[in-house]
Amino acid sequence: MLSYIGKRILSLIPVLFVVSFVVFLVVYMIPGGPATAILGLEASADQINALNAQLGFDRPFLVQYGDWIVNVFQGNWGDSFFLHESVTEAIAEYFGPTISLAILAQLIALVLSVPLGILAAYKRGSATDVAAVSVSLLGIAIPGFLLSMFLMLFFSVYHHWFPVAGYAPLANGLLEHWKYLFVPALSLGIVQAAYITRMTRSSLLEVLYKNYIRTARAKGLKERKVVLRYALKNAAPAILTAVGQSFGSLITGTIVTETLFNIPGLGMLTMGSINRRDVYVIQGVVLFVTLLYVLVNLVVDILYGFVDPRLQPGRNK
Template sequence: MANYILKRLLSVIPVLFIVSVVVFFIIHLTPGDPASVMLGDQATEEQLDEVREQLGLNQPIYIQYFSWIANVLQGNLGFSYFMNEPVLSSIFEHLEPTISLAILAEIFAILLAIPFGIIAAKRKGSAVDQTFMGFSLLGISVPSFLLGLILILVFGVYFALLPVAGYMPLSAGLVEHLRYLILPAIALGTMQAALIARMTRASMIEIYELNFVKAIRAKGTKEIVLTVKHVFRNALIPIITVVGQTLGTLIAGAAVVETVFNIPGIGQLILNSVERRDYSVIQGSILFITCSYIFINLVIDLLYGLIDPRVRLK
């Protein structure tokens, strides 16, 4: 197990290197820079050059890259001159809303998708199966921002049941915290629920058709025991895989929903930083999200051995 973890961690290095190179050069090659945003349109070229020199933007781009990487390896993701604080502090300040939203959306997706997927698999080809899969196709097709606007209109404007924007931290109380996150979590988690439901159905149908399931059923085992203990457990690996991937996607892709519901998460931090050309924050945030995604996938891989003893991680 230790060797496997070490191999996975070593395999992360080239991934992070490629991500850092792509992100750094795309950002720096995009027209505009922090100096022009900070000083405005009325600034002279001399003033712009002075600020660029202070920020180190007048150096060759490869020098800027290696300087940034050297700082990252020391745990320093840079400094935001717009927010006047280290990038790592900015990320942690915006991390709680994103994590809370992603976890709640994932819980909603799992609780909705897995029962629907199991029922659809049990009734393969029936009207119930076709109905559930039709709704899952609709869930995949509707963009999260559009669903969010519909939820705001229905539950926030027409019925006035839930807040339509803003965020309350967990310190303000669990109930109030959840009231502000329910609508964005549904908007963000619906597409993931559709993916998990379809994967659950496909995986369980595949297990149902295996000979050992027919043998267990022939012994007179109750259908609920057969489904939960034997079929669902053996179908878990692809389900766990897609759950892990969707969680990583929720953390990385919450920017649009955070913007629609005005949630001060990492997604909104990145969008605001792009508008300001705040290079350090953009680079640091994307690198942080990449590391989070890799860590989630590593945890999912380690769970395989616990779920299915036939899987051996070496």
């Protein structure tokens, strides 16, 4: 197991190199630059060129990338030109709201999707199954920002049950913290629940008609035990994969939701940095969320061995 984890961690290095190069190239090609944002639109070309030379942005692309990536592996991710702090400090400051939002949204998604997927698979072809599939398709089809606006209108504008926007840190209390995050988390959770519901249903359908399920029923076991203990356990790896991908996408894809609900997370940090051409912050955030996404997949691979010992990494077949 430890050998497998070590190999997977080493395999992250080429992935991070490729992602870092692509991100650096994209940021490098964006019109304008930090010098323009710092000096303003009224600055002359000579002033902009002088500041670019001072900041080192007049050097060749590969030289700039080489210096940056070497510093990254040394723990120096650069400094923000506008936040007056290092990139790592900015990421640490803005990461809390994002991970809180992602965790709450994932919990909502699991509460909605797993029971609905089990029920749809067990009652295949019934009105319940058709309704579950239709709802999941609708959840996938509705754009996330549109769903967020509908939920904001219903829960916050019309009924005043939750704040329209804003954020309360965890230090203010868990209930107050979740009160501000519930509506945005619900909008994200519904979208993810639609995907997990379909995966749960399809995974269960693959095992509900296996011979060992028929044998369990023939032994007289209760139907709930057959479904939850035997069928769901064998369908768990595929469901776990869907949950891992869902959580990874929640961490990396909350830009629109955070902007809409004014949540000071990595999404708002990224948008603000793009508008200000704060290149080191953009590169640092993208590299950080890529690392998180790969680590989430690594954790999912390790958890396979707990839900099904046959899939344990390094196990001899």
